[in-house]
Amino acid sequence: MPDATFTSPDLTTFARLDELGLEAVGQRVERDRAVIACRVVEPDQWCRRCGCEGAPRDTVTRVLAHEPFGWRPTTLVVTVRRYRCAHCGHVWRQDTTAAAEPRAKLSRQGLRWALEAIVLKHLTVARVAEGLAVAWNTANNAVLAEGKRALIDDPGRFDGVTAIGVDEHVWRHTRTGDKYVTVIIDLTGIRDGTGPARLLDMVEGRSKAAFKTWLAHRPQAWRDAVEVVAMDGFTGFKTATAEELPDAVTVMDPFH
Template identity: 75%
Template sequence: MLNATFDAPCLTTFCRLDELGLEAIGQRLDPDRAVLSCRVVQADDWCRACGCQGVPRDTVTRRLAHAPFGHRPTTLLVRLRRYRCTGCGRIWRQDTTRAAEPRAKISRTGLRWALDALVLDHLTVSRVAAGLGVAWHTANTAVLAEGRRRLLDDPARFDGVAVLGVDEHVWRHTRHGDRYVTVIIDLTPIRDGTGPARLLDMVEGRSKQAFQHWLASRSQAWRDRVEVVAMDGFSGFKTATTEELPEAVAVMDPFHVVRLAGNALDSCRRRIQQQIHGHRGRKGDPLYAARRTLHTGAAFLTPGQQQRLDALFADERHLAVEVTWGIYQRMVAAYREPDRAVARTLMTTLIETVSSGVPAALREVITLGRTLKQRADDVLAYFDRPGTSNGPTEAICESGSGWSGTGRSGWMSVVSNRV
């Protein structure tokens, strides 16, 4: 704009104090922080008990941590006028609930900044506390309570859920306490193409009971609206879904199905490695050198990788690995097939192939076939219901894989509705 006009600078507006019902009346820059002197805009001089008008008695100051500006933490010194009722003699001070919760040490604007810093900017609680200029426990307690109030206590956050994703996650890398949590995700936006997945809840433990108890705590009307539950191969999730959501369709998502085949391929490679060489894979061993190439899709093999596999499979001692690799590649090809009807046929044929008549020497394929036969309906259900992959559940789990302790680790269940 060539002829832009600007209003006179207003510290109240710039620091967003008007949202808190405050007005800036002074400022001071200390070496380690910025200090703003404020007053409450509304007089609030009427007695809440008898309705009589009060008279000014004295003034007190409330100290609040505010959203930082620049590299300095910002502190609000809020001057509060106290009144004495002319009728009943009651004494009260001006209301500051717009600015902060009673007895809180952080303003509402400061709490919003802390939530954004923690969730969007991935700052640690220590860094958030330093930005606010408060102790670690003060920041963690206040922001955790605000996150629960805004997200977990929101009665509408379970509305519209039709597709669930459930998975377990290693949460605590210590010997104390339960190491696992059950993660429940709303995949409805993914299926409908309306947005990202939403974290609904995290439940301590990895068991049928943990997931079943969570489902049972929801209303019957809510459970009746759930159409699909995407999960891994853990039978506990399957049983809990069958008992609590009898009308919902269980879907074993591609990530975990392919991982079953990949694990079978790795187990076969290690077994043959031990049979031939008598030790684990070492540098220079053909099977060990090809361990990553074996997991590459056949359509994406480079000429060098293809030559390495040809040389590997030319050795008859590696026949079991070659057969297992072929099963793995057929499974990958089925999921990559764009025509879902054709893909379903390919997967059905594969399950029938590995479910019976497999030579005893292919013990890993036999185990894989047994699992696929037991969960055949869940595996094939994926091809009838696009958009029910459990991938977003895995992504949300992995986004917090490095968190531990009561600080940031407690946050995944509170703030990941924005994921």
């Protein structure tokens, strides 16, 4: 092959650290994990208070769980420089928000890997925590927060919906708390033959009020665009649809 096919080996690029504003400066491969020593590429010597230039004071380290390679957990040990302003005395650290959220224990690439592992590959939180070498609660909390930001808070996820399905689902198997959630599905792709169904939302409880409240919170233009609502024989869903989507056609879904 021509020499141009390959470039020099580069751990920074291989581990996708350049996307995080980091540069690899060392590595330690252990039996059960790989540790990559990194530094922040961009200097951050200007005072956030007065704007004067600061002088390096010392360094601290930040440990982040990164996406695993070959199912071997990868840990980033990031050296972060601290500066002190000669004018006002303010002390600050280099900005590492490109690498991770403040106080987060997972890098942005590690967080993305965890979310994709659960949503696309259907791995359990326990398996994701094992792959990242973090506690179950750490992985679960991080995935829930990222899922809400990337999926639930996406303003475009309701675009183009003309057919929806609604049904209840048992999600809690305990003696306390509501066992049911109302699940709303976008069936537009199934109806048009353009793609699969997709989850729009889940609302705690199964009642007319739960579905009616959810519909009432959607913009009027969105409700006017919904042409078909598929459901089971529960009259609460049908009544909520009639009140909030009077022009939509209600049908019995294929499962029922």
